[in-house]
Amino acid sequence: MRLHFERRETMSRPVMLAAPLIALVLAMLTSLILFAALGKPAGQALYSLLLEPFIGWYNFSEVLLKMGPLMLIAQGLAIGFRANVFNIGAEGQLIIGALCASALPVYFPEGTSALMLPAMIVLGALGGALWAGIAAGLRSRFNANEILVTLMLTLIATQVLNYMVLGPWKDPHGFNFPQSVIFPDAALLPILLPGTRVNVSLPGALIASGLAYVLMRHRFAGFQLLVGGMAPRAARYAGFSEGRAVWISLLIGGLTAGLAGAFEVAGPLGQLQRSVSSGYGYSAIIVAYLGGLNPLGIVVSAFLMAALFIGGDNAMVSADLPVAAVFVFQGLLLVFYLGSLTFIRHRLIFSRGRPA
Amino acid sequence: MTILAFILAGTLAAATPMLLAALGELIVERSGVLNLGLEGMMALGAAIGFVVTYQTHNPVLGFAAAALGGILLSLVFAALALGFMANQVAAGLAIGVLGQGMSSLLGKPLESQTLTAPDTLAIPGLADLPLIGPVFDQDIVVWLTLLLAVVIWAVLNHTKLGLILRAVGENPHAARAIGFRVLRIRLAAIAFGGALAGMAGAYASTIYTPLWADGLIAGRGWIAVALVVFGTWQPFRITFGALLFGALSLGGLIAQAGGIALPSQLLASLPYVVTIVMLAVISSNRRRMRLNTVASLGQPFSG
Numbered sequence: 001m002r003l004h005f006e007r008r009e010t011m012s013r014p015v016m017l018a019a020p021l022i023a024l025v026l027a028m029l030t031s032l033i034l035f036a037a038l039g040k041p042a043g044q045a046l047y048s049l050l051l052e053p054f055i056g057w058y059n060f061s062e063v064l065l066k067m068g069p070l071m072l073i074a075q076g077l078a079i080g081f082r083a084n085v086f087n088i089g090a091e092g093q094l095i096i097g098a099l100c101a102s103a104l105p106v107y108f109p110e111g112t113s114a115l116m117l118p119a120m121i122v123l124g125a126l127g128g129a130l131w132a133g134i135a136a137g138l139r140s141r142f143n144a145n146e147i148l149v150t151l152m153l154t155l156i157a158t159q160v161l162n163y164m165v166l167g168p169w170k171d172p173h174g175f176n177f178p179q180s181v182i183f184p185d186a187a188l189l190p191i192l193l194p195g196t197r198v199n200v201s202l203p204g205a206l207i208a209s210g211l212a213y214v215l216m217r218h219r220f221a222g223f224q225l226l227v228g229g230m231a232p233r234a235a236r237y238a239g240f241s242e243g244r245a246v247w248i249s250l251l252i253g254g255l256t257a258g259l260a261g262a263f264e265v266a267g268p269l270g271q272l273q274r275s276v277s278s279g280y281g282y283s284a285i286i287v288a289y290l291g292g293l294n295p296l297g298i299v300v301s302a303f304l305m306a307a308l309f310i311g312g313d314n315a316m317v318s319a320d321l322p323v324a325a326v327f328v329f330q331g332l333l334l335v336f337y338l339g340s341l342t343f344i345r346h347r348l349i350f351s352r353g354r355p356a
Numbered sequence: 357m358t359i360l361a362f363i364l365a366g367t368l369a370a371a372t373p374m375l376l377a378a379l380g381e382l383i384v385e386r387s388g389v390l391n392l393g394l395e396g397m398m399a400l401g402a403a404i405g406f407v408v409t410y411q412t413h414n415p416v417l418g419f420a421a422a423a424l425g426g427i428l429l430s431l432v433f434a435a436l437a438l439g440f441m442a443n444q445v446a447a448g449l450a451i452g453v454l455g456q457g458m459s460s461l462l463g464k465p466l467e468s469q470t471l472t473a474p475d476t477l478a479i480p481g482l483a484d485l486p487l488i489g490p491v492f493d494q495d496i497v498v499w500l501t502l503l504l505a506v507v508i509w510a511v512l513n514h515t516k517l518g519l520i521l522r523a524v525g526e527n528p529h530a531a532r533a534i535g536f537r538v539l540r541i542r543l544a545a546i547a548f549g550g551a552l553a554g555m556a557g558a559y560a561s562t563i564y565t566p567l568w569a570d571g572l573i574a575g576r577g578w579i580a581v582a583l584v585v586f587g588t589w590q591p592f593r594i595t596f597g598a599l600l601f602g603a604l605s606l607g608g609l610i611a612q613a614g615g616i617a618l619p620s621q622l623l624a625s626l627p628y629v630v631t632i633v634m635l636a637v638i639s640s641n642r643r644r645m646r647l648n649t650v651a652s653l654g655q656p657f658s659g
Contacts, residue, residue: 144636149636159622339435
C-alpha cells in the first residue's frame with residue numbers, strides 16, 4: 001500500500017473554502033493537547049481564545065478594533081505575495097510609520113490644527129513606504145533578497161523605536177515609562193462607535209480591501225505584477241519588468257503597514273509606546289495566507305485573527321496562558337492551512353506497489 | 357586578560373550559535389530546500405536546552421533534548437515542504453512562528469533564571485601563549501563547531517555522500533533518474549539542519565548567555581540564513597562570515613573599551629545593518645551568485 005498525491009484536473013473550489021476551517025479545527029485540537037500537556041486548563045483556554053471574544057458588545061468591539069490594522073497590512077502584503085515578492089518586514093514598516101506619524105504630536109503637543117491628523121496619516125504611510133522602499137531598492141539594484149532585508153530592517157526599526165521612546169521622545173513627566181507624551185485631541189482619530197475604541201481606521205481598512213479587490217480584478221495590471229514577480233524572464237520579453245513588481249509590491253506593503261502604524265498611535269494608543277505593534281506585522285502575514293491571498297478572504301481571516309488576539313488577552317487572565325500561546329496557535333493555524341492547501345490542486349490516492 | 361585576547365575569545369563564542377545554525381542550513385539548502393524557520397528552531401532549542409539543563413544539571417542532556425526539539429520542528433517543516441509540496445517560504449515562516457511561540461511558552465516559568473556555564477577546554481600549548489592565549493581556552497562546543505565546518509567541507513567536496521546531496525540539490529530529476537531517493541535525502545538534510553539549529557539555540561541559552569530571557573535568539577537565526585548566502589554556500593566562507601558577525605556583536609564591548617559612548621540601540625543594530633550591506637554587496641555580483649547558488653533551491657519536487 002502506498003499513499004501519494006495525484007494532480008487534480010481543475011482546482012477544487014470546495015477545498016479552497018474549507019481549507020481555513022479545517023486548519024482552524026486541527027489547530028484547536030492540537031493546541032488543546034499542547035496546553036493540557038503544559039498543565040494549563042485547556043478547555044478554559046480554548047473557551048477564552050475562541051468564544052469569549054464574541055461574548056459581550058465590548059469584547060466584540062475590541063475584535064473590530066484589532067481587525068483594522070491586520071486587514072490593512074495583510075491586503076498590502078498579499079499583493080506582493082501573489083507576485084512572489086516576500087515582504088516579511090511589515091512589523092518594521094509599521095513601527096517606522098508610527099514613529100513618523102508621532103513626530104507631529106511629539107513636537108506640537110499643544111497643537112490644535114485640523115491638519116495635524118491628516119498630516120500624521122500621510123507621514124505614517126510615507127514612512128512605512130520609505131522603509132520598505134529600502135528593501136525594494138536593494139533588491140532591484142543589488143539583487144539582495146527582500147526576505148532577509150525586510151526582516152533585518154524590522155530588527156533595526158525596533159531599535160530605533162527603543163532609542164526614541166527611551167531617549168529624545170520620552171515623556172518627561174511619564175515616570176520614566178518608555179513612551180511619548182500623550183497626544184492632543186487634534187492628533188487622535190474620531191471614534192466610530194460610541195462607547196468603544198473602534199475608530200475610523202476600520203472603514204479605512206475596508207476601503208483598502210476594496211481597492212485591493214479592484215486591483216486584482218483589473219486583469220492587466222494584476223497580470224503584469226504577477227508575471228513580473230513569478231517569471232521575470234518571461235515578463236521581460238513581454239515588456240514589463242521584475243523591478244516594477246518588486247517596487248510596487250514593497251511600496252504598497254510598506255504604505256499599508258505605515259498607515260496601520262499611524263492609526264495605532266492616533267487611535268487606541270494615543271501616544272507612541274515601545275509596544276506599539278503587538279506583532280501585527282507578523283500576524284498579518286498569516287492573515288494574508290489564511291485569506292488565500294484574496295482580498296475578500298483576507299477580510300474574513302483578519303476578523304478571525306483579531307478575535308484570536310482578544311481571546312489571547314482573555315486566556316492570559318482566565319487560563320494563566322502567556323501571550324506566546326497566541327503565537328503558538330497562529331503558527332499551528334498556518335502549518336495546517338498550508339497542508340490543507342495542497343488538496344486544492346491534488347487528491348490523495350491509495351495505490352498498491354511502487355509507482356511507475 | 358588583555359583586551360585583544362578578550363575580544364578574540366569573545367568573537368569565537370559569539371560566532372558559534374550563528375555558525376552552528378548556518379552549517380545546518382547549508383546542508384538543507386545544498387539539498388535544494390530553503391528552510392526559513394531557523395529562528396524558530398533555534399528559539400525552541402534554546403528553551404528546551406535551558407529547561408532540561410536547569411532541571412537535570414546535565415548540559416549534554418540539554419543539548420540532546422534541544423537537538424531533538426529542533427528535529428521535531430524541522431520534521432513539521434519537512435511534512436509541509438516535502439509531503440504536501442507546500443510553498444517553502446510560507447512553510448518556513450509557519451514553523452518559525454510556531455517555534456518562537458513554543459519557546460516563550462516553555463521558557464516562561466524559568467524567566468530570569470540562570471545556569472552556571474560549563475568549564476572551558478584549553479588547547480594545551482596554545483592556551484599558554486602570551487597575549488592571545490585565552491583565544492584557545494574555550495568551551496568544547498566552540499571547538500566541535502569549528503571541527504564540524506571542516507567535516508562538512510570534506511563531506512561535501514570529497515565523499516560520495518556529498519556528491520549525492522549536491523546532485524539532489526542541483527538536479528533532482530536527474531538524481532532520481534539514476535536511482536536516488538530525492539525526498540528521503542532531503543528529509544535527512546532537513547532533520548540534520550533542525551538538530552544543528554536546536555543545538556545552536558541551546559548554546560546561546562545555556563553557554564553563551566546562561567540566563568533565560570524571552571526572545572534571546574534576537575534575529576541570530578535570520579543572520580544564519582543570511583550567512584549561507586554571504587558564504588555563497590561554501591562552509592569556510594560561512595565560517596569566516598560567522599566570525600565577522602561574532603566580532604560585530606561584541607561591538608558594544610569594543611566601543612566601551614575604546615572609551616566611545618554610543619547609544620546601546622545603535623550598537624545592537626550594527627549586526628543587522630552589516631547583514632543588509634553584506635547581502636547587497638555579495639548578491640550584486642549576479643554571475644557569481646548564479647554560479648554558486650543551488651539550482652533547485654526552494655522548488656517543490658514531486659516524485
